[in-house]
Amino acid sequence: MGAVLEARELSKNFGPVEALSKLDLSVAEGEIVCLLGANGAGKTTTINLFLGFLTPSSGEALVLGAPACRAPRAARNALAYVPEDVALYPQLTGVENFQFLHALSGQPKLGRTDSLLLLQAAGLDERAANRRVSSYSKGMRQKVALAAAFARSAKAWLLDEPTSGLDPHAANELSAALRHAAASGVAILMATHDIFRARDLAMRIGIMKHGRLVQLIDPKTLDHAALEALYVDHMREEKAA
Amino acid sequence: MSAVFAIAAADFKDAWRDFRLPVLAALSLVLAFVAAWTSVDRVTRLEAERAAAHAQDRETWLGQGMANPHTIAHFSQVAMKPATHLAAFDPGVNAELGATIWMEAHWQNPANNRAAEDTLEAQRFADLTPAWTLQIIAPLVIVALGFPLFARARESGLWRSLAASGVSAAALLTAKFASLLLLSLLALFPLIVAAFWTPIAADAPAAPDQTVRAGWLIGLYALYLLAVIAITLAVSAWARTARFSLAILSGLIIAIALIAPRAITSAADLASPAPAPQVFEAGLREGLEAGIDGHNSADARAEALEQRVLAQYGVARVEDLPVSFAGISLQAGEEHANTVFDHHFSALYDAYARQRAIARAWSWISPSLALSDASITLAGADDIHHRHFTAAAESHRRTIIRQLNEDMIVNARGLDFDYLADPALWAAVPDFAYAPPALDARARAHVSHALIVLSCWTLLALLLAFVGVRRWAKA
Numbered sequence: 001m002g003a004v005l006e007a008r009e010l011s012k013n014f015g016p017v018e019a020l021s022k023l024d025l026s027v028a029e030g031e032i033v034c035l036l037g038a039n040g041a042g043k044t045t046t047i048n049l050f051l052g053f054l055t056p057s058s059g060e061a062l063v064l065g066a067p068a069c070r071a072p073r074a075a076r077n078a079l080a081y082v083p084e085d086v087a088l089y090p091q092l093t094g095v096e097n098f099q100f101l102h103a104l105s106g107q108p109k110l111g112r113t114d115s116l117l118l119l120q121a122a123g124l125d126e127r128a129a130n131r132r133v134s135s136y137s138k139g140m141r142q143k144v145a146l147a148a149a150f151a152r153s154a155k156a157w158l159l160d161e162p163t164s165g166l167d168p169h170a171a172n173e174l175s176a177a178l179r180h181a182a183a184s185g186v187a188i189l190m191a192t193h194d195i196f197r198a199r200d201l202a203m204r205i206g207i208m209k210h211g212r213l214v215q216l217i218d219p220k221t222l223d224h225a226a227l228e229a230l231y232v233d234h235m236r237e238e239k240a241a
Numbered sequence: 242m243s244a245v246f247a248i249a250a251a252d253f254k255d256a257w258r259d260f261r262l263p264v265l266a267a268l269s270l271v272l273a274f275v276a277a278w279t280s281v282d283r284v285t286r287l288e289a290e291r292a293a294a295h296a297q298d299r300e301t302w303l304g305q306g307m308a309n310p311h312t313i314a315h316f317s318q319v320a321m322k323p324a325t326h327l328a329a330f331d332p333g334v335n336a337e338l339g340a341t342i343w344m345e346a347h348w349q350n351p352a353n354n355r356a357a358e359d360t361l362e363a364q365r366f367a368d369l370t371p372a373w374t375l376q377i378i379a380p381l382v383i384v385a386l387g388f389p390l391f392a393r394a395r396e397s398g399l400w401r402s403l404a405a406s407g408v409s410a411a412a413l414l415t416a417k418f419a420s421l422l423l424l425s426l427l428a429l430f431p432l433i434v435a436a437f438w439t440p441i442a443a444d445a446p447a448a449p450d451q452t453v454r455a456g457w458l459i460g461l462y463a464l465y466l467l468a469v470i471a472i473t474l475a476v477s478a479w480a481r482t483a484r485f486s487l488a489i490l491s492g493l494i495i496a497i498a499l500i501a502p503r504a505i506t507s508a509a510d511l512a513s514p515a516p517a518p519q520v521f522e523a524g525l526r527e528g529l530e531a532g533i534d535g536h537n538s539a540d541a542r543a544e545a546l547e548q549r550v551l552a553q554y555g556v557a558r559v560e561d562l563p564v565s566f567a568g569i570s571l572q573a574g575e576e577h578a579n580t581v582f583d584h585h586f587s588a589l590y591d592a593y594a595r596q597r598a599i600a601r602a603w604s605w606i607s608p609s610l611a612l613s614d615a616s617i618t619l620a621g622a623d624d625i626h627h628r629h630f631t632a633a634a635e636s637h638r639r640t641i642i643r644q645l646n647e648d649m650i651v652n653a654r655g656l657d658f659d660y661l662a663d664p665a666l667w668a669a670v671p672d673f674a675y676a677p678p679a680l681d682a683r684a685r686a687h688v689s690h691a692l693i694v695l696s697c698w699t700l701l702a703l704l705l706a707f708v709g710v711r712r713w714a715k716a
Contacts, residue, residue: 087398100248100250106407
């Protein structure tokens with residue numbers, strides 16, 4: 001399996017602050033990689049570098065082998081991005097927002113029936129899909145974004161704290177959707193604080209601290225408790241530092 | 242292209258469903274109705290009054306019976322400026338400059354019947370005309386529709402999703418421009434219809450180049466609205482929050498559409514002041530005192546004239562002249578006075594022209610001022626057209642007085658002011674018929690200036706908007 005996302009000695013400085021330091025990481029087709037870490041650990045910076053929102057200070061963020069900063073539009077066309085808090089047009093219905101997001105990808109227009117099917121596949125029933133988004137919960141908005149990510153046939157998904165604020169049921173539905181996407185060959189890179197969700201979903205987990213990837217773990221080798229202990233240890237060291 | 246259409250369509254639905262568009266369209270409908278109705282009524286009523294007054298004036302003139310021509314010259318006629326179709330759209334400074342001129346002997350009167358003198362300043366400010374609604378109300382409507390287009394998307398995080406989806410800055414700007422243009426056209430539709438309908442419905446004479454003028458007005462107002470759309474997008478693209486965008490845009494529109502035009506025209510009045518009416522009249526009287534007035538036989542100039550005329554006819558006494566010396570003296574007084582009037586009125590209108598030139602130069606900071614400056618010219622309601630009307634009235638006054646004086650010269654020998662002319666003389670004096678001029682070089686300069694200023698504002702604002710969008714798309 002080829003790497004869809006690849007960071008090579010990827011660094012980003014904001015003035016004197018080193019937000020990301022020499023990150024080496026790749027995410028292959030069908031792989032789910034979770035980045036764990038406290039706020040400011042460099043998770044979102046990594047995602048922004050893959051999206052081409054930021055230019056690396058050194059190193060490269062490659063999407064399908066091409067540097068994202070040099071061809072950001074090509075990189076973004078290959079990616080689907082799901083932010084922590086999905087923003088949609090509040091006065092449009094779920095279906096209309098889905099069709100809007102889908103149209104941005106430049107793919108052929110989807111009819112209403114197909115749109116509803118994709119939304120249902122993402123966990124949003126027809127009744128909810130026909131309501132205006134102003135009445136949606138965070139999880140429901142996320143389902144619209146996930147359905148749009150499915151529909152645009154992106155090679156990789158970048159998710160920034162997707163489970164933050166979700167109830168357990170919505171988080172489980174999200175996990176199911178991500179597994180389904182990975183099974184269809186999508187490479188998924190997810191930044192999260194949620195150790196248990198990461199353990200549950202990821203094929204590899206990266207622990208980040210002060211902009212550095214301090215450990216890359218195969219979650220099958222650790223149970224939840226061991227992973228939590230490892231993560232807490234890293235966080236304690238960070239606080240002590 | 243599908244992304245551009247999708248963004249524009251989503252913005253449109255959002256504005257429609259959150260009631261911004263319906264509320265603003267309803268407001269626009271009410272204003273359009275009031276502006277069109279009052280403007281058509283004003284011009285139609287004024288034109289009807291003018292036509293009736295002119296007919297009555299002519300009837301009175303013709304029915305004067307036997308009288309001394311100089312007595313009739315003092316009574317004389319009144320020149321009335323006709324309203325035009327386009328003045329219904331933009332009445333310009335007609336209310337300040339006046340619409341009727343009494344064409345009496347010895348004196349060039351300024352225009353009277355100034356509507357501005359009969360109304361309070363506050364009332365005039367509230368006068369709704371189609372031009373005023375497009376210059377002031379339309380930008381506010383555009384701002385109310387467009388202030389959140391970029392800023393709210395950025396605040397909510399939608400911007401990030403848009404940028405992450407691979408939409409280019411150019412496509413994003415094109416989409417937002419298209420959506421604001423569509424929203425503005427729908428919300429302003431009643432005002433635009435009123436602007437077209439008002440001149441057509443007004444029962445008034447047409448200018449000779451009415452179609453050309455209307456074409457320029459349509460072009461300049463369209464460009465003005467595009468400039469406001471571009472400014473709105475530029476501010477929204479740079480503002481961090483929708484609230485900040487609204488605050489900046491509201492302040493900016495108030496500054497460039499309301500405050501700057503008034504401040505600049507007031508400053509221009511100060512920089513190149515026109516004389517106060519009393520000072521102006523005193524200047525005229527002083528100029529006239531230096532010459533003869535036709536009634537003062539003791540005047541040194543009258544004495545010189547008498548000697549010249551006696552020599553011309555080869556006689557020693559006025560009584561021996563084969564013509565009326567009183568008539569000759571009256572006409573000589575008119576001709577001297579005419580040079581005084583030409584000098585002072587020319588200086589007065591030059592002062593107005595300088596004021597406009599100063600205001601025009603400063604209109605670079607206010608597209609609204611540049612537009613209104615060209616608008617009143619195209620509507621035939623500015624100082625250039627007023628000067629043309631006063632020149633036509635003055636030329637007619639001189640024709641009347643010369644005709645009456647020449648009749649006295651020929652027929653009043655020995656009788657002078659006791660001579661009574663036949664009423665056929667009054668009928669021989671032509672009626673005053675005024676036709677507004679076609680656009681001249683000076684008028685075209687005002688129009689060209691507005692075109693350049695509005696184009697520059699539009700392009701600069703679009704460039705700023707593009708840089709703002711690209712900056713945020715990267716950040």
